[in-house]
Amino acid sequence: MTFLQLNDLKIHFPTDDGLVRSVDGLSFQLERGKTLGIVGESGSGKSVTSLGILGLHKGGRAKISGEIWLDGEELVSASPEHVRSLRGKKMAMIFQDPLSAMHPYYTVGDQIIEAYRIHNNVSKKVAKKHAIDMLGRVGIPQPDRRVDSYPHEFSGGMRQRAMIAMALSCDPELLIADEPTTALDVTVQAQILDLMRDLQRDFNAALIIITHDLGVVAELSDDILVMYGGKCIEYGSADDIFERPEHPYTWGLLGSMPRLDREVTERLLPIKGSPPSLINVPSGCAFHPRCAFEPRTGGKGSTLVPDLVETEGGHLVRCHLSREERRDIWATEIKPKLES
Amino acid sequence: MSETILSVQGLEKHFPVTKGLFKSQVGAVKAVDGISFDVRKGETLGLVGESGCGKTTTGRLITRLIEPTGGKITFEGHDITHMKQGKLRPLRRDMQMIFQDPYSSLNPRHTVGAIVGAPFRIQGIETEQGTKKAVQDILELVGLNPEHYNRYPHEFSGGQRQRIGIARTLALKPKLIIADEPVSALDVSIQAQVVNLLEDLQNELDLTYVVIAHDLSVVRHISDRVAVMYLGKIVEVGERASLYSSPMHPYTNALLSAVPIPDPKQREGRERIRLTGDVPSPLNPPPACRFHTRCWKAQEICKTQEPPLAELAPGHAVACHFPENAPSTTETPATVA
Amino acid sequence: MVTYIIRRLIGALAMLFVVSAVTFSIFFVVPRLAGVTPDDMANRYVGRAATAANVQATAQKLGLYDPVVVQYGRWVKGVFVGSEYDYGAGVEHCPAPCLGYSFVTKQPVWPDLVDRLPVTLSLAAGASVIWLVIGVSVGVLSALKRRSIFDRGAMIIALAGVSLPPFFTGLVALSLLSYGLGITAPGGAYVPLSENPAQWAYSLILPWLTLAFLNAAAYARLTRAGMLDTMGEDYIRTARAKGLKESKVIGKHGLRAALTPIVTIFGLDVGILVGGAILTENAFSLQGLGKYATTAIAANDLPKIMGFTMLAAFFIVVANLIVDLLYAVVDPRVRLS
Structure with missing residues (x-):
């Protein structure tokens, strides 16, 4: 069975100006250990897709239909509580701007500890040790000291590393990265892309990377999905898309x-x-x-x-x-x- | 070689840092720390670097949006370094700035006509057939519908808004345009439109550009010459072709190597230089060569002596003790002048 | 952190000096500019049998002919070491802290203020707890159940609460609940806390509710707006993406950030309130600082007004100080800079 499979996923938002069809009939498959790049411009629906998979598209007003199969479970029809219990554990997400994506009032360590303890019944002490391990693994120097720092005391690259540590803390099988390097400098971007490539190998997770940057996609992806106006307009292997693209x-x-x-x-x-x-x-x-x-x-x-x-x-x-x-x-x- | 339109000599901007009870100055953020370059008439000079390298500050210094703490700026033969605003105003016509964010740099309460026409009013310029006609001509020039004269910025898309921003700078037929990240806030397909527009306008109106950007590919496409900045210094400057094909400064090499290439076949074979860590803070930057903390070629001399920006190939200067791709292949420290 | 506190303390002291100087000028310089002579002022202290010589002698003794700066210096000195007032009919001693001496009641101002303080403090303490709890809970619920009937209803009531002054709501409540139904204490009834806590609360419940209604409404609106902002933040999405239960997302991540500005405003509001809830105290005939001020103003008793103003200013400055320090505790970003 395929690890992740979307069948005709639709996410529509009724607004005062009309129905916004953010995602309009999207289907794809992804196996463990593979990377799918989703490419699109603003408003293509690429970010809403990722939020939809995690069940984070905006609550009551959104209309979602179709199927999301994750490791044999259908998520669209599953209870919100069940989907919540999978979030952070089975599937995790990395966001674009690590400064605004981390809570300014809590230390980096506290935020990783929290993520770990939601899904693991361990003491704070054990969780903190795990947080330090994770920070070390994503290449943060002196993790035992930096664990007590606040996000604003980190540089942009360090913050994104911490964000990745947080997302990986519960060993997720599906990792979605939404523009993970867009807010970073080019030399730091290269470091983060290397890190993600290495970690994916170690964790054997399925990775979805969402970006507008064809270069980033080419660096990481096995398969590429090009979105436009809420729909997939072209899908293929990285070679297909870059060597033999067929859509205008x-x-x-x-x-x-x-x-x-x-x-x-x-x-x-x-x-x-x-x-x-x-x-x-x-x-x-x-x-x-x-x-x-x-x-x-x-x-x-x-x-x-x-x-x-x-x-x-x-x-x-x-x-x-x-x-x-x-x-x-x-x-x-x-x-x-x-x-x- | 054509004449120099803008000349910058030893330009400095130090922001004081204060501490303690009495706010005594304990140091300075050396945002721009003694840079020199010339811009020739009709060319495009690209200014690249990562965040904190001082490229944006440089743009603002040149346009006198902020006051330099040292050095000299000469524009068309006038020393404008500390020129009073009143005397500067006539020169402002000739030197305009395009900003990064087309959303926040346009006043949402003004119509496009008012925004693009504002320079006429401020400079007190009468046009033959009235300001409206002049503005509509400019709108057409940048690819906007002149009938949209009375619309407001929010009625336009991001790309169109950047065109409005460009139209505003063109109103007074400037000679030099400083563009600070002109396309980085735009979608990929729109970036290309704006890049092409900037090139067309340059040809038609005989403009000179200083383009400040972090995207090395865009800078390469648009520039004739490129200057690479790191922590307030220019570390390398040269003709586009020679700088991109045979970069001499290790930092330039690392930057180029870090750019992701949209070609999956090059994923494996590519030689990569990976810098460790982040750019150090411009407050207390490393002494001597500022790049030595991240440089794989750094020797003792790099920590004690600052390498001068020396021209090692025609039109190609680098500030490094151990430059790569240098004409003389002997890896000895460049002679200090 | 220590320098931060010291700097704030110095700032607070400076602020008090500025306030006292400004207040002093308003009461003693401005009238003079408007044509009031020192003799006119002295006249009010001498009493009925005022002869010109008497008045002049008194003005002389009180130092009213001295330059304003000297008079202000004397006033400041009085605050720290006390002072003597010789107004012709005898010498009155006003011990430190001497905030002035009322010639109408023949009493130093400070002991009077101290007498009135418990009433105002009781009023402020009870009311602030009530409005904080009600306002914040209603605001949070409104934000979470946005556009629900509860939200709309609460916001309409809140609008009424913000718009209606306490002398109106207070009097309506009094006539209905106290004089009509007889379930609450009548106006003017105040039992000190030390005497009988139950009676104390009973005597104050209506003023508390009246004052709380006004502020709870404002707090509900503020909390709702803050909560709506916060729940749209990226870090809330991150918290949800971790799989955190919604109750914890709201409580631990949302409320923490949304309440920070509320804490600030709460501190300032309590500070202002401790300086006298003029309208509420008058509506319920409570002999607190606010009532004291109105009486003094009605009697044109300058030293009392001056003393009251300084005390109120003192509370506000102290509240400001506490809020600043509290902010540094709540928001780690403030601590560093």
Whole structure:
């Protein structure tokens, strides 16, 4: 049985301005020891997905449907109390900004101790020893002293390490990292990415890394899921996404970022327009107003939602263009420009 | 070589640190500590570094948003280091700033027309067909719909707001634009739009840019020359191609090596330099070479003597006792001038 | 931490001096600017059989012809070592701390204030406990059950509580509960705590509730807003992600942060209240400091007004001091800087 499986997950928020379809029919699978990268821009629904898996999407007002299977248990229909008992133990999360994600009034140690004691019936003393162990494991020097420091006394990188120590304190099997390095400097980001790679190997957890940075995804992920307007628009192995991308949005992302490993291109190849508001997702293919190839779909783009179709060996694409058209465009129009 | 538009000599900004009952000064945060560089007309100079390196402070010093504690800033031949605000105002037309956050740098109660037109009013400039026409021309120039003249900032997306910010700086046809992290708050696909816009405007309007950013890939794409800062000092400066292809300072090497590459095939084979620890605090920075605490090449001399910024290749200077990729391959300390 | 405390203490003392100087100026300099001569002031101390010579002699003896600074110095000296008042009809000794001498009642001010203090303290102590408990609980519940009937109802009542002055609610409560139903003590009834605690509480319950209603309403609104803010913080999401029970998320993580500003305001409010709850004391004819002040004002008894003002200021400054120190205990971030 698959360790984590999402089937047609939908998370909708009724608001005064209309229904926000943050996540709109998302399915994927993830095994222990593997890393899935979820890539998307603001409002793509990537963060709400992760909160939904943990049952942390905002309480009563959100409407959630579909299935989340975690190690043989279905979580959408499970009692909130049961999901709570899994949070922190079976599944844990690392957040973007470790300064605001840690309570300013409690020491780093207290916060790790608390996380450990929720799920382990041990004395404070034992838990503190465990907290010191964990801080040492994530590379914090002098952990027996730093355990009594407050978050604001840590540097940004140290805080994120402490956050990781907290998330791993109960040995979770699923770890979700939401933009874990976005708030960090580049040299510190490299350290944290290394740390996450090493720890995942040690803990053999399933890791979901959510980010807007294709570089970070490429560093860590086995598989990659590209989200746009609450839906998966392309899914495949890291090689699929970076070597043989088939969705115009993925092409756009690749063309938008300057790369250090290539010659300097004359111009970047951006996507026109802005990411859609989730209240007013465009009809048909959500990407069609920004898509340079929409005219080639014969008007289907604005009227029909394309299906997510397997193109080859687990590589899924949601696009009206035919497989041949996509491969042709990639090979003749996109790839040469990216590599010029 | 074209003429120099901005020249910075030994620029310093020390923020005093006080302690104790009587707030006596016990030290200083040396945010910017004696940096020198020139910006040539029509070029883009990139200023990169991690948080606390002083790049943002440098931008604010150049535009005189804060007062330098030492050094000299020359803009178009005028010494503006301590120039009074009144005398500075006419020069401000020629030197504008773009800020990082397109959400907080636009007044939410003013229309786009008022925001972009404000420089005209402040500088008391009459335009031939009225301010409105002038503003609409600029909006069109930055890719916004001129009919949106009467809209408010919250009606625009993040990328459009940054365009408004850019339009505001362009109003008075400046010569030099200081852009502080102009794209870092934007979505990936929008970043590229704004980067392209900045490049187009540079060509059309003959602008000179100083781009301050932490993203090495963006800086490489947009800059002609790049200066790398660490703890208030410029450690390396050079032409883009030579700096990125053969970086001389170990810190530059480490920075470049730390940037994640969007290519899973390079995951394993890539040679990586990993720095340990964080950037030290600019309050009490390490003595002599400030990078020695994290440098794998550091020797005794690095702790006692500060390496000067020396030009080791044409147009490529580095402040290091043991530079890499230097033309002379002998690894002896660079001679101290 | 020690320097922090010492600096705050010095600040508090300086503040008291400033307050005394300002108050002194208001009562003794401003009238003079408005045309009141020293003779006019002395006249009020001499009594009915005032001759010009008498008045001048008294003004001379009281030092009213001296420069204001000298008079202020004398007043300050009186606070520390006591002073003698020679107003023509004899010499009155006013022992330290001498906050002035009332020529209307022929009494030093300080013992009077000390007499009245227990009443005001009793009122403040009971009322503050009631409003804190009720206000915070209602606020927390309102925030957690946002938009529920409870929330809406509580906020409407709170609005009424904030809007209605105590002399209105107090009198309504008195006429209904005391004079109508006879279940609470009538106005003016005060039994000291040392005499009979039960009677003490019984005599004060209505003033307590009246005063508490006003403040509980404000506290409920503040707590609700603070709680709503806090529960949206990232660290609350972290606490939930750990698997913490919701009751603990609210109690340990939410309330702790939301209550910090409440503690601050509570300290200041109690400080202000101890200086006299003027409206409430008047409504219930309680002989506390507030009532003392109104009587003094009605009689234009300057030394009493001055003494009362200084005592009230003293309490507020002390409350401020305690709050500052408490803040450092509650919020570790304050401790360091």
